[in-house]
Amino acid sequence: MILDKDFKDIGGQEELTDAERLAAERRWLDVVSQPGSAARPDAEHTGSAYVLAMFPYPSGRLHMGHVRVYAISDAVARFHRLLGKQASGAAPAGGSWGRTGGGGGAGEGHRADPVQTAGQVVHPMGWDAFGLPAENAALERGLAPDRWTRQNIEHMRGQLRRMAAAFDWDRELATCQPDYYRWTQWLFLRLHRAGLVYRRQALVNWDPADGTVLADEQVDARGRSWRSGALVERRLLRQWFVRTTRFSERLLRSLDSPELRDWRDVIQLQRHWIGPCDGWRFELQVERCDPDDSAPPPEPLLLWVADPARLPAAAFIALRPEHPLAAGAAERTGLAARCPASGRRLPLLVSARLAYPEGADALLCDAADGPEAARLAGLLAEDGRPPPGPPLTAAEVVARGGGYRCSSHLHDWLISRQRYWGTPIPVVHCARCGAVPLPESRLPVTLPALPEQRVPGRSPLQAATDWLNTQCPSCGGPAQRETDTMDTFVDSSWYYLRFLDARHQRAPFRPHQVNRHLPVDIYVGGKEHDSGDVVCAEDGRPVTVQWEKMSKSKHNGVDPAGVMDQLGADTMRLLMLATVAPTSSRRWSQDTFPPLLAWQRRLWLTVGELVRPAAGASAPSAAELARHEAQMREERNYFVRTVTHNFQETHQLSVAISRLQGLTTALRRRPAWYRALGGEYQRALGDLIIMCSPVMPCLCAEMWAGFCAASRHSHPEHRLDLTVMQQRWPAVDADALLELVVELNGQQAATVCLPRRQLDALTEPEALRLARAQPALARHAAGAAADGHLLLQPGLGALLRLSTEHRRPPDDDDPARREVLRQRQERKAAKKERRQQRRLRKAEREER
Known part of the structure; x- marks a missing residue:
């Protein structure tokens, strides 16, 4: 894009008014909202980045919680x-979600794959469109969920574009589209085939307000529903589960990754959710003790044991009274579980007076486990049971019985919901064959139109008789479809993969297609995802955590x-990103x-003064000009380095904005004659506009146009014929001095200053040589023999x-030491930040 060289508005106004902000936004919004507008003709790609923001529920308008996530x-x-x-691509005019066909969501036209390049930024957007939020909102308004969802997607897409967010709309998806949930159903079938999905009766969490089952993670510490706030009840229902406990140990080990050492608070949450893998879980077949009893065999028993070696020789298994297999029995159930390692039968008895493991409703017992266990074991003495066989080791029991390590309080993932607006479960129920998974060739199972008749506590799909009645794929006889739908978390557990190949x-x-971009480099989302999405995504590295859940259902x-409308999208983005770190609570x-509006005005005025400089400016002397040039160059390198560090390494965008304010102050401190003549001044001003553009793209596009029209110095890194989005991020000069910080046993011992060109090529042996030559290290006799680890x-x-x-x-393997160092660094950064803010306020007072 060639810039308009007749640009003049910016120099005509000393004050940046709200009207000027909105006018700049109108001129540039369509341009900056397209990621393809950042393409540069002479681009040399430097790798790829996958920036993933949590996709929203389209149940209403965007709120400030959304704005914060997507601004980041x-x-x-x-x-x-x-x-x-x-x-990775440009935005189509109307988004990529196709027309809706029937009640099952949208069918999408075929389109070409998104542009694929060797170096690429993937920043996709989609819609977590199934689930309670959309269904409840639609019912409140007397609309079908698909129609309500479509209306909200159209509106929210416009809001995202209005806030100048440059998403890859060519990757857009919605989980209620059949060509998306077809593959959710496919994944369900693959998990079922692998024995990782099963159906059984269980005591579940029931939300009486929303009329559906909740997973354990959807019940808060007060026993209330995560959405409705209703007090959760316990009900016995037959439900579908994913055997996530089988992966407990693997998930727990993944939290030890060195790349996660800066996320101790999140890691602690996940460790608590998974729990210590201090036992084994077994699935025992259950039989009726009466050989003449012709009732169907009971469901298998899930049993957690701390020591598998006890399983073959145990006297019995105790059940809590609310256990599904207790069936109201006083003590004897008439059932026995078959030990998977020895084949021995273990009677099932009921007792509420035993110390069950946390989260468990069954307990392996023998007479030595206390008075209550001894009393129950005495009830069995008259049965004349055969003694146990030879003892088995824990390893032998696990090998024979198929147990796996997990914690007692982590339960399998309950995924079925008694609601309409969700992914249909691809299973039919046949009187002859039982629950039969559908063949993949019959996918997707689409939703029918929403039935008008609804029975509280039952799935609405039970009233869709034409859809409900079908044919068994196994025997060809009559069958009925499964009427529960999947929890929306199933859909959102793999969307990050579909984004990378959305049209296949x-x-x-x-x-x-996906391996070239994985793992996700940056994930921006709410803290509520830290114990849910980890089920299926072990490689994501989060960049921010939104502590306060701001939800439309809470009307806040x-x-x-x-x-x-009042201040413009750029100003709203700035207000959300400044003053508060992404990992901290944000109160509007x-x-x-x-202070932020004042900074915008000062930045605008600085560019305006360049467009219309004071007449007759001249340098007092060549030496004075050279002195200012050297100082300006040093200040520019400092601020470029610190802003880059906070964008790239710490992701502390509020600190980066503070540094940008500091560079603005440094520029405005220079005398008027130098601001008109200084080459390093104009270079630093151009770099400042470029570095501000991720936060304020429209305003910076406007200022860049003015800068290009007025610039009297040509710098190789600035392409004046291209927009600010097409520039290159400023870099520290090759001869600028950078620091090699040397730590000895966790304490800073020395600092070595090196030109950037030398530091960038630094090797560990060379760093060790430089460090050992420092007087501070020479005083430590141990320093000469120390082992080194270079982070460049x-x-x-x-x-x-x-x-x-x-x-x-120590910083790598001692959590306590790492925490001390982290807190020390945070205090040091906060102190520097306060000093910087004081300097900014002083500079503003002097300027006024």
């Missing part, structure tokens, strides 16, 4: 595009539309407005960790 993800994605990672029709995704939050307060951040700095102990450095 969009700023990070724009930063990576400016680094030279190519955008023959499989959920092609491995070669500020309407972002009003803020955008107008007290934060004045090209263009930013380096850290050399020295340890006199023959093990990994």
Whole structure:
């Protein structure tokens, strides 16, 4: 794109008014909202980045919780595009969701795959369109859920574009589309085939307000529903489960990854959710003790045991009174479980007076386990049971019985819901064959039109008789479809994979397409995902956690539309990103407005002064000009380094914005004659506009146009014939001094300053040589023999960790030490931030 060289508005106004903000937005919004607008003709791709924001429920308008998440993800994605990672495609005019066919959601037309390049920023958007939020909102308004969902998607898509978010709309998906949930059903069948999906009676959490079952993760600490807030009841129902407990140990081990060491709070949540893998879970077949009893065999018993070696020789298995197999029995159930290792039968007895493991409703017992266990064992003495066989080791029991390690309080994932608006479960029930999974060739099983008759507590699909009655794929006889639908978390457990191959029709995704972008580099979402999405996504590395869940169903939050109408999208984004770290709570307060609006005005005025400089400016002397140039160059390198560090390494966008304010102050401190003549000044100003553009894309596009029209110095890194989105992120000069920080046993011992060109090529042996030459290290006799570990951040700095102990450095393997260092660094950063804010306020007062 060639810029308009007749640009003049920016220099005509000393004040940045609300009208000017909105006018700039109107001129640039369509351009900056397209990721393809960042494409540069001379692009040299520098790798790829997958920036994933949690996709929203389309049950209403965007609220400020959404705005915060998508402002963060969009700023990070724009930063990576400016680094030279190519955008993955342009936005189609009307989005990619096709027309709706029937009650089952949307069928989508075939379109070409998104543009694939070697270096790429993937920043997709879609819609978590199934589930209670959309269904309840539709019912409140007397609309069909598919119609309500479509209306909201259209509106929310417009809101996202209105906030200047550059998403890859060519990857757009909605979980209620048949060509999406077809593959959710396919995954269900594959899990069922592998023995990881099963159906059984269970005591479940029942939400009386929403009339559906809830998973354990959807009940809060007060025993209330995560959505309705109703007090949850316990009911005995036959439900579908995914055997997630089988992966407990694997999930727990994955939390030890060194890449997660900065996420101790989130890791702690997940460890608590998974629990310690201090026992084994077995599935025991249950038989009736009366050989003349012709009733169908009971369901298998799930049993957690701390020591598998006890299983073959145990006297009995105790059940809580509410256990499905207790069936109201006083003590004897008339049932026995078959030990999978020895084949011995273990009677099932009922007792409420035993110490069951946390979260367990069955307990392996013998007479030595206390008075109650001894009393129950005495009831069995008269039965004349054969003694146990030879003892078996725990390893032998596990090998023969198929047990697996897990915690007692982690339960399998309950995925069935008694609601209409969800993915149909691809199973039919036949009187002859039982529950029969459908063949993959009969997918997708689409939803029928919503039945008008609804019975509280039952799935609405039971009233859709034409859809309900079908044919058994096994025997060809009459059968009925499963009327429960899947929990929306099943749909959202794999959407990050479908985004990478969203239009493929023959499989959920092609491995070669997704492997080039995985794992997810940045995930931006709410903390409520930390114990749910981990089920299926072990590789994601989150960038932010939204502590406060701001939900439309709770009727809270500020309407972002009003803020955008008054101040513009850029200002709203700035207000959401500044002053508070992404991992901290964000409370909307107008007290934060004045200093940020003042900074915008100062930035606008700085560019305006370049467009219309003071007449007759001249340097007092060549030496004075050279002095200012050297100082400006040093300040530019400092701020480029710190802003880049906070965007790229720490993701502390609020600190990055503070540094951008600092660079603005540094520019405005320079005398008027230098602001008109200084080459380094104009270079730094151009870089400032570029670095602000991820946060304020429209306003920066406007200022960049003015900068290009007025610039009197040509710098190789600035392409004045391209938009600000097509520039390259500024880099520290090759001869600028950067720090090699040396730590000895976790304590900073020395700092070595090196030119960037030397530091970027630094090797560990060379770093060790430089460190050992420092006087501070020479005083430590142990320093000469220390082992080193170099952490290099090209263009930013380096850290050399020295340890006199023959093990990994303390910061890598000692959680307590890491926490102390992290807190110390946070206090140091906060102190520097306060000093910077004081300097900014002082500069603003002086300017006024």
